[in-house]
Amino acid sequence: MRIIQVNDYADMSQKAAELISDQVRKKRDSVLGLATGETMLGTYAALVKEYQQNNTSYREVRTFNLDEYIGLDATHPNSYRHYMHEQLFRFLDIPLSQTHIPNGCAPLLEEECARYEQLIEQCGGIDLQLLGIGQNGHIGFNEPGTLFASTTHVVRLSESTRKANARFFSSADEVPTHAITMGIATIMKSKQILLLASGERKAWAISRLLEGEVTTDVPASILKTHPNVIMIADDEALSLVSQEKRKVYRP
Numbered sequence: 631m632r633i634i635q636v637n638d639y640a641d642m643s644q645k646a647a648e649l650i651s652d653q654v655r656k657k658r659d660s661v662l663g664l665a666t667g668e669t670m671l672g673t674y675a676a677l678v679k680e681y682q683q684n685n686t687s688y689r690e691v692r693t694f695n696l697d698e699y700i701g702l703d704a705t706h707p708n709s710y711r712h713y714m715h716e717q718l719f720r721f722l723d724i725p726l727s728q729t730h731i732p733n734g735c736a737p738l739l740e741e742e743c744a745r746y747e748q749l750i751e752q753c754g755g756i757d758l759q760l761l762g763i764g765q766n767g768h769i770g771f772n773e774p775g776t777l778f779a780s781t782t783h784v785v786r787l788s789e790s791t792r793k794a795n796a797r798f799f800s801s802a803d804e805v806p807t808h809a810i811t812m813g814i815a816t817i818m819k820s821k822q823i824l825l826l827a828s829g830e831r832k833a834w835a836i837s838r839l840l841e842g843e844v845t846t847d848v849p850a851s852i853l854k855t856h857p858n859v860i861m862i863a864d865d866e867a868l869s870l871v872s873q874e875k876r877k878v879y880r881p
């Protein structure tokens with residue numbers, strides 16, 4: 631893992647967008663793994679700007695999102711399908727048929743998970759997976775305790791995650807109780823991973839990831855065993871990490 635330390639959210643977003651657009655220019659038919667949440671808003675805005683300025687084509691790109699709430703369809707303002715459309719897809723030349731997100735309204739959820747996992751493989755696997763991190767160290771919706779061998783599956787969201795994500799809903803009760811998420815093994819199969827973290831809210835998770843051992847208690851800690859991870863983190867997100875540890879991961 632290499633850490634690119636940046637000043638703040640704006641710098642993180644800019645740097646992340648550069649790395650993603652470089653990937654797409656290098657390989658026009660890249661398979662991108664995408665994420666949602668507040669962390670990604672700036673990155674997607676910078677990516678759209680880059681696309682508009684440089685005409686980087688996404689016509690052959692395929693995308694797979696990490697996760698989706700169960701019970702929210704594409705028209706629901708809090709579904710991740712809606713988020714992706716609003717923040718990114720509608721601005722790019724990518725055909726919507728090449729953008730994949732688990733269907734949280736599928737009648738048979740287990741089959742939907744298997745279909746999603748298979749589709750990723752059929753597309754040749756993910757070239758670059760974008761990742762945020764939950765305050766408890768989750769990745770995708772893989773909560774603490776999730777097996778590292780997990781593939782795409784249905785999860786019950788922890789109360790802390792529902793509470794953290796309640797800021798996007800009108801009340802905490804409206805946050806769905808379940809989601810579909812790529813598993814940890816699915817994420818780890820990606821050829822390259824780009825992990826973003828900004829703000830004090832993420833400081834605890836980032837310090838556990840960098841200072842602690844690899845444990846299912848902190849799902850993101852497995853990323854230290856992946857051969858090709860870049861973390862872009864700002865000063866606040868790194869504030870609980872010792873200077874010594876930061877040096878270990880310097881590019």
Ligand SMILES: N[C@@H]1[C@@H](O)[C@H](O)[C@@H](COP(=O)(O)O)O[C@@H]1O
Pocket residue numbers: 665666667668669670696697761762763764765769770771791795
């Ligand atoms: N499933 C998503 C994660 O993929 C995301 O990384 C996390 C952090 O979100 P935020 O970027 O809003 O802090 O929230 C959700 O739980």
